[in-house]
Amino acid sequence: MHKWTWLLALLVTPAFANDDLDAMNAVSQAWDGYVTAYEAKDPATVDHVAASTLAHYAFLRDAARFASREQVQRLPSADRIAVYGLRARHDDAGLAAMDGREVYRTCVEGGLCGAMAEHAGIEMPPLAHVTLVSPRLAVGEAAPSDGQRYVYGPTLVLENGQWRVRAEGLTAELSQLIDGNGGTDGALLAHLVGHYTGKDAPLPLLSQLDQPLADDAAARRRLNEDWPRYDAHIRERVEATRVKAEAGESLAQWMYGGVLYAGSMPDIVPQDKEAGLAMIEAASNGGNTDAAMGASMALLDAEDPATLPPATVTRALPHLQRAAMAGNPMAMAAYAQFHVDGAAGLARDCTQAAQWLQKAEDAGLEEARNNRVWVLSTCAQAEQRDAPLAMELASHMIAQRDRLPATQLDTLAAVHAANDDFPHAMEYQQLALDRLGADEAHYRSDMQARLALYRSGRAYVDTETDYRSEP
Secondary structure, eight states, rough: OOOOOOOOOOOOOOOOOOOOOHHOOOOOHHHHHHHHHHTOOOOOGGGGHHHHHHHHHHHHHHHHHOOOOOHHHHSSSHHHHHHHHHHHHHHHHHHHHHHHHHHHHHHHHTTOOOTHHHHOOOOOOOOEEEEETTEEEEEEEEOOSSOOOOOOEEEEEEEETEEEOGGGGGGGHHHHHHTTTGGGSSSHHHHHHHHHTTSSSOOOOOOHHTSSOOOHHHHHHHHHOOOTTTTTTHHHHHHHHHHHHTTHHHHHHHHHHHHHHHTOOOTTSOOOHHHHHHHHHHHHTOOOHHHHHHHHHTTOOOOOOGGOHHHHHHHHHHHHHHHHHTTOHHHHHHHHHHHHHHHGGGOOHHHHHHHHHHHHHHHTTTTTTHHHHHHHHHHSSSSHHHHHHHHHHHHHHTGGGGGHHHHHHHHHHHHHTTOHHHHHHHHHHHHHHOOGGGGGGGHHHHHHHHHHHHTOOOOOOOOOOSOOOOO
């Protein structure tokens, strides 16, 4: 069977877990209190937010006073609206007299902070789940997991015995909502700022609001130095993923294990392929079929599968079986090759291999037809070859011969030879050689040997194996 290139794509979404019910309930109640106050535009909402939120709004106050146009445009949309609103409604002296607490209070009371949610008719739901990352840090989920992803909610911190919301952690999601509803064209931003400036006031000109209230070069430099870490909530969620993964949840193990293995977030999680693979395997063993495919691909990832230690191939087998039985077409094709090779203790069985390749083709794997024809034509077990069926399956490929790649022309040569049609076998083998690309030069010697075989009136029997078995 011709080899294909494996691509391990580990898409990571964090998840959470915790069994401290008292703390979880306290966090949920704190969130509910915040939402009730926030949606009522109650200035007392400020009592429900963390010190980090007040510091963030002190930064936005300074941005409203001093930020250049370039700095304002650099802000996420939700914070840009806040800066525009503050500039539209307050002068520099008024803002200078406000601390972060007062800025947040007036932002909520004036409807500036919740303008997009109100505009889109969005209500903040109660928490579906809470994870304690530490005794003083919690992350909530806004909805139950669907088994594929987690819907993240707010981060809360324990301060002076009270759980408080890090409202600034919602900036990224709120900005995505704004941008997805046309916020990048300016009209929506102006409309949302109008929530704060008043219905009777004309819509503000954003070009004017891009200009600072005070020209202070030193203050602008300090803004750059104090720029918020807008990825802080991601770090918290990734850490929560680790907590949940270590508690044994298979989805979290798959997600966090993928980050560890791939090294896709090196600034947050240093790469550790061994630990990552172990966690992905644990997720597979817990029934996660995506992890099953990830584990088998990671274990079988080699330029030449024949170089893999048999013990590694055996280790991959249960994961590959799980992914194949779950309907993954690439897993079906690899599992078929295991049957052809008799790998990992399986019996050599081309009939089983062909059946799995049919399933893979039915599931949408394009190259499965070519591989099935190859197996039925060249199987090392003579009684399991089926040359007539292989030719029947190859008719679709023959009709497309002018656009087939060299490897598929090689298959057509083999199926004609298996059916004792050696003139056509030689013709297709020569076409395969002529069509080899520069990156396929490693196929040339084997194809030339097959051409010589067909010239002598003999069919090709594939005795090579992709995956070595234990001796």
